[in-house]
Amino acid sequence: MSHDVTERRTESQGNASEASHVRFRATGFNPKANPIAAWGFFVVVIALWQLGSSTGFISELAMPSPVAVTKALWQLIITGDLWRHLGASLQRLVGGWIMGTVAGLLVGFLVGMFSWARSPGVAFVSALFPIPKIALLPLFIIWFGIGEPSKFATIAFGVFFPTVINTFGGVDNVQRNLIRMGQSFDLSMWSVTRKIILPGALPTILSGFRISSSIAIILLIAAEMIGAQYGIGALILAAGNLYQTDQLIAGVVVLSLLGLCVSWLLGRLDRWLLGWR
């Protein structure tokens, strides 16, 4: 055998003049993360923005400079206005999200696990899911009044549907063989639910939290713009009415930071609950 191989090798060396390299063909389609580029791009955009404002290329009224936005934000902080607005918003956001999530998890599990709940549940959710939930705010105002409850209800309602869909999908996606394994070892129904179905559905449920939290923020701002004294949405609307674009953009920046915080928190939750992945 080895003799054979040697012989063949010598033969091919003999033809070395005609040999060419194998061309590498697997370039590209493999993007990699680069944190320096990420931050650098951010800095460059803000610098260009400031430059545009300073030279008058960007009108101060249409788009206040980063410096002006920072000043407006600082004003909001030292006057305490920011905390009043942010506090009101956070209460609605957290309260509404929790109500919608708890109800959604409950219904999602029922639909996922029980035949009697499945068809009615799926029909119900499919019919109501496509409604833009903000359209129901006037109805909720009639039911609950213009105050806080109608805002909670709008957010909760908006969060409820994606949570149901994700929970139900998560339960459905739990590997059947794991459930059968549990049953074959005579685990109780409750044990199978708690120790196999719940953890198995958790990744899908948690990824649903990302969707439902961003929906909650959208509904929060919309509801606050329709009728609220305090809240980031109210702040932005009022600033717009007064052409205080610096304050308006400051409010938007606060929203962006709020979104980042929520996503960071969910990331921590993921790592804590799904460490096994």
Add this chain to the structure above:
Amino acid sequence: MRLQIKGICHSYDQVEALRDIDFGIEPGEVVALIGPSGCGKSTLLSIIGGMLTPTKGEVLICDQATPDGCLNPLTYVFQDFALLPWRTVAGNISLVLEDHGLSKTDRDARVAEVLEQTNLWDFRDAYPKQLSGGMKQRVGIARALAVRPAVLLMDEPLSALDAQTRILLLDEFAALFARTGMTAVYVTHNLNEAVRLANRVVALRRRPGTIKEIHTIDIPLAERCDGMPELVAHERALWNLIRDEAIAADKELENVA
């Protein structure tokens, strides 16, 4: 525990999977189920363990004797291991002990005992994704042993593994069965596994699945080894038994696809 399988017939909507299956499983005996793809081996094993209700017929427990501390008389070992990815090796084993009123100390003692038996002690805190296929199936075995089963029901436990690991685990199974005198039903495609492990081999015919022959191998498990001429002869005999069925199965699959 002695099981008697009586007149089992099973049909899925259109497909008649099993017809008139009758045989017994004696205490301390390993019965292999062989037959071509789709002849109803898995269906039969599910029926034996109470995971599927047959269309007709019954599985009787003729003698209730179970090992000391038995928590789950009919216990499966799965082809795809069926381990919970969010539990460690030890956690996966203790899962099946948690619903039976054992104290934590008792549970831990049992987990430790089977971990030692299967040489998994050093892996007790690993998660399934960190383990090789062979290790995962050892966990599957350890989990099954932890409940001190009366009958082990194994559905192609080696077929998800690579050829080398399969040889290693086959030896371990043979040693385990020889040492413990475990009663088992062992479903396999692989005739070599059947002749290494089984006291009797039930060969099934397909569509509908019926018993073609029950082949007895009269060599004590402890005296068997790989490549032993008598076993090779048995393997040849089994192959002659199911060869035509296998060819038919192969052709039929082509037609269906």
